[in-house]
Amino acid sequence: MMANGDSPTYLNYVRGKWMRSHTGEVEASINPANGREVVGFVQNSALPDLDEAVQAAADAQKAWKRLAGSVRGDYLFKAAAILERRLDEVATAMTKEMGKTFAEAKGETARGIAILRYYAGEGMRPVGDVIPSTDSEALMFTTRVPLGVVGIITPWNFPVAIPLWKMAPALVYGNTVVIKPASETGVTCAKLIKCFEEAGFPPGVINMVTGSGSVIGRGIAEHPGIHGLSFTGSNAVGKTIGQAALARGAKYQLEMGGKNPVIVAADADLNLAVEATISGGLRSTGQKCTATSRVIVHQDVYEPFKQLLLDRIGQIKIGDGMMDDVWMGPCASERQHDTVLAYIRKGIEEGARLLCGGGHPQGRGYAEGYFIEPTIFENVTSDMTIAREEIFGPVLVLMKVESMEQAVQLANDVEFGLSASIFTSNIGAMLGFIQEIDAGLVRINAESAGVELQAPFGGMKHSSSHSREQGRAAIEFFTAVKTVFVKS
Known part of the structure; x- marks a missing residue:
């Protein structure tokens, strides 16, 4: 040095x-x-x-x-x-x-x-x-x-x-x-x-x-x-x-890369699913290859899940990671910041509905940093760019399904296969998910991000x-x- x-x-x-x-x-x-x-x-x-x-x-x-x-x-x-x-x-x-x-x-x-x-x-x-x-x-x-x-x-x-x-x-x-x-x-x-x-x-x-x-x-x-x-x-x-x-x-x-799904079944513990979705999708500002990106929710619990998610995200403190009370820091670079904002604009252009976030936060302490608000889209279809490409930022897309079969099919409908998780209390649904999901890391009632050092780690397909x-x-x-x- x-x-x-x-x-x-x-x-x-x-x-x-x-x-x-x-x-x-x-x-x-x-x-x-x-x-x-x-x-x-x-x-x-x-x-x-x-x-x-x-x-x-x-x-x-x-x-x-x-x-x-x-x-x-x-x-x-x-x-x-x-x-x-x-x-x-x-x-x-x-x-x-x-x-x-x-x-x-x-x-x-x-x-x-x-x-x-x-x-x-x-x-x-x-x-x-x-x-x-x-x-x-x-x-x-x-x-x-x-x-x-x-x-x-x-x-x-x-x-x-x-x-x-x-x-x-x-x-x-x-x-x-x-x-x-x-x-x-x-x-x-x-x-x-x-x-x-x-x-x-x-x-x-x-x-x-x-x-x-x-x-x-x-x-x-x-x-x-x-x-x-x-x-x-x-x-x-x-x-x-x-x-x-x-x-x-x-x-x-x-x-x-990854485009990692979380499936929320009709019998899921919604509080647990919300906390895991936020932790898996937004910690490290979403800059993890295993970060949750797509949130696939059964129609029977879609609205209460969405409301809990929005309420919890509204409590997140953004700022300099060296500050004790900050939960989420900035994007890692100006280039990454601009890339994430470009994906957000693309989502809006393609017809997804922006529920929260979507831009650089306003106020003291944000002007000189590469901050982005936690962002959630709904009305997202599987052919949209934000549902198919890795964003690597604090962006979640909500997708509503009528059945678990549809959920797994949607989860598999991308080129990636790194990690995936499901929230359910049904043993049959768990076993079916383990069998059918195309992912190298499968987690049940836990966030998609995270692997223990003593366990093998790697993906399927293009991951x-x-x-x-x-x-x-x-x-x-x-x-x-x-x-x-x-x-x-």
Whole structure:
């Protein structure tokens, strides 16, 4: 880190050293609650910076993979302890860069600590099986080997949890890492990397290069020295990266968008359904890939559900996420703010009825930030843009149905299949929903957003490359199976 006026400049981390990029250029990270405040500057890197990072990772990988899994796990335990000591510092950076409330940022950082400890324990867990051989005098078994150098590309919406749920398993299974975080949250990522540095990770095992997706992100996808690629972000970018990785035979993992439904049955607990809809759809300003977007409500309870929802949304306090009484912060950037407003205008143009919100809030403290009011539409049909495309903002669309069969059909009528939830007390309806819904994450009487770190996570259809992250499932991506036959 170096001073740049009143705001610090954060460097790339390559081969155990903090380094300026070859371009000499930096990019400002802006506080979305106050567009005039610069949180810090991060490097706007070029391909030579990426080449150096990949070479550093390649040079370090052979010695790293030879360490016992338990020893690699010990490094992660140390990093977890350091991150725990720095929890408030990292959470503050997250709120100032991304805009989510400080309480949410602290919760995410605590989750990151738990992720590190979970995967630290992976160093002592089985990595293969003994398989009976047809030769009675032979031993046959499987083991797992790391991919080598892994490239990691992460988004701005979860700047601690997503980097760690990719980096931690990659590292404990013997890979070395080159990470490109979103520039919007490059300061937060640099603070994470500092924890790994202080934990004593050998030089080159972890490398961070910041820069544009079109240069560094695409460079990771196309680099011949990167053997595996894990990406979370938009569908458009993910498909491009996947095609580039496929073209050169690299293993890749893509987690992309969602248009996640909540179904409210006629027998639902409406208070529970409303609270979960608001939490799942509007926390983090709706900027979660698992956020509730479509609310599909049985006609028998549509009006009381709608009224409860509107009453509850009217109580939400919007503002700077560092303020104690704020429930919802700003959009993460001016670009995201403008994108969400464009979707709202599109909804109105296509004939949806705006029930509340729909614009930038008025009043003191809002003018300089990228705030948007919680927004609800009704009279939404399945062919409308706001019912089909991921908005990634605080926008909910209400859709009325006559039956649960119609509800599930409507829920499945999009290209995405990440998460989905239903509120009902009927066991048959629950089981039918589990069976019929096209989603990788299914939740019953709970919000659509949220996955536990020890459980597999990933989507169906266009939400994913059909691989899974987190939990024990991570070993399937970050390693390859080796079958061994031994005869004396």
